[in-house]
Amino acid sequence: MKKVTFLNLTYPQLSFLTFSKLDDNNNNNLSRSLSFFLDTQNPDIITYNAIISGFARANDSRTVLGLFNELRHAGLVPDVFTLSSLIKGCLSLRENWVSQGVCLKLGFGSRSFVISGLIDNYAKNGDLGSAERCFKECLDLDNVVFSVMVKGYVWNEEFEKGKQVFVEMRGLGLELNAFSLTGVVGALFDVREGEQIHGFGVKMGFLHGSSMHFSNAVMSMYARCGREVSAIKVFDEIAKPDVVSWTERIGTASDGYEAMELFRTVLSLGLDVNEYTLINVLSMIGGVEFLNAGRQIQALCHKKGYFQVVSVGNALVSMYGKCWQIRDAWSVFYNMIMRDSVSWNSLISACSENGFVNQALEVFYQMRELSLQPTIHTMASILEAVSNSNYTEQHMGEATAWMNPKGCFLRVIR
Numbered sequence: 001m002k003k004v005t006f007l008n009l010t011y012p013q014l015s016f017l018t019f020s021k022l023d024d025n026n027n028n029n030l031s032r033s034l035s036f037f038l039d040t041q042n043p044d045i046i047t048y049n050a051i052i053s054g055f056a057r058a059n060d061s062r063t064v065l066g067l068f069n070e071l072r073h074a075g076l077v078p079d080v081f082t083l084s085s086l087i088k089g090c091l092s093l094r095e096n097w098v099s100q101g102v103c104l105k106l107g108f109g110s111r112s113f114v115i116s117g118l119i120d121n122y123a124k125n126g127d128l129g130s131a132e133r134c135f136k137e138c139l140d141l142d143n144v145v146f147s148v149m150v151k152g153y154v155w156n157e158e159f160e161k162g163k164q165v166f167v168e169m170r171g172l173g174l175e176l177n178a179f180s181l182t183g184v185v186g187a188l189f190d191v192r193e194g195e196q197i198h199g200f201g202v203k204m205g206f207l208h209g210s211s212m213h214f215s216n217a218v219m220s221m222y223a224r225c226g227r228e229v230s231a232i233k234v235f236d237e238i239a240k241p242d243v244v245s246w247t248e249r250i251g252t253a254s255d256g257y258e259a260m261e262l263f264r265t266v267l268s269l270g271l272d273v274n275e276y277t278l279i280n281v282l283s284m285i286g287g288v289e290f291l292n293a294g295r296q297i298q299a300l301c302h303k304k305g306y307f308q309v310v311s312v313g314n315a316l317v318s319m320y321g322k323c324w325q326i327r328d329a330w331s332v333f334y335n336m337i338m339r340d341s342v343s344w345n346s347l348i349s350a351c352s353e354n355g356f357v358n359q360a361l362e363v364f365y366q367m368r369e370l371s372l373q374p375t376i377h378t379m380a381s382i383l384e385a386v387s388n389s390n391y392t393e394q395h396m397g398e399a400t401a402w403m404n405p406k407g408c409f410l411r412v413i414r
């Protein structure tokens with residue numbers, strides 16, 4: 001059989017073919033696209049850009065870096081599209097450092113399209129210092145760079161800094177878009193400020209599903225500020241809510257029954273639920289009447305591969321505690337590969353709610369031995385656990401001796 005080659009394809013055709021295979025971002029399509037690429041003799045920079053872009057969107061940093069090395073060895077010169085995809089494909093700090101070095105060497109280190117990607121990557125990896133340096137060193141600051149910096153601050157919970165950068169952006173007269181408004185909404189905890197940004201979005205036509213990201217961010221802001229009715233109104237105005245919209249809507253449910261009804265609707269629509277959807281519905285249910293539903297959701301967590309996500313495990317521990325199933329709560333806790341302070345607080349709270357004072361204190365002491373950072377919630381749970389104990393004075397003395405230096409106890413009793 002004669003081997004089929006792609007020498008007769010023009011490069012625009014090949015690029016279109018490659019992109020069409022990459023749009024769905026699944027492994028099968030990526031493999032087929034790579035086969036097309038490998039059968040292409042002497043691919044040019046456009047072809048390389050197409051395949052690198054696809055693997056960058058699929059978050060396959062190893063293949064992205066490998067393809068970039070290949071094009072360099074082939075004597076091709078990367079252009080702005082190559083470097084943009086290279087940066088987008090970086091996942092770790094080390095990969096971002098390497099990409100930044102390449103961009104600097106090629107003379108693109110201070111260009112906005114490079115800086116925006118670097119800021120985004122550094123911020124997502126928790127390196128705000130590097131993100132801020134990139135922002136300050138950018139020679140052609142535009143609304144994209146400003147918006148990414150705002151988003152980076154919000155991602156790292158530096159909300160005031162995020163608002164300051166947004167104000168600076170407005171002062172320079174840079175154009176607002178759905179991306180910049182979405183970024184700053186995440187930094188707002190004052191409903192009056194949120195309503196102002198909401199108003200901007202309405203005037204610019206970003207709501208009613210025009211910008212799903214912005215609509216979802218506005219919903220989240222209203223829910224965060226305790227304005228559930230306003231959040232639901234935004235949801236009702238979205239023509240085709242996505243899974244993020246439904247997740248936020250579940251979080252505004254009035255009780256567990258409404259939350260479960262909404263969750264069943266999400267499943268019936270065939271939407272692919274994520275860990276945040278599961279956490280929101282688990283957080284809303286409690287009581288023996290929800291026990292079967294909770295166990296079904298746990299099974300779904302296993303099926304979807306979210307059971308070992310720490311925040312999902314924490315939500316399951318809390319849910320079982322509220323359903324009076326302390327053994328199930330312990331089982332989930334001990335089957336968690338990774339735990340954080342919230343995990344321990346959730347278990348302490350579950351023990352306390354079910355009247356297991358000694359077990360709650362035992363978990364508390366284990367937490368102390370592991371030198372885990374306590375929180376106000378830890379102290380509140382311990383206070384509840386020992387409130388009816390015959391050894392209240394002894395336990396309170398031991399607990400406050402550990403909590404007081406960290407400032408938690410004083411904040412609780414004020």
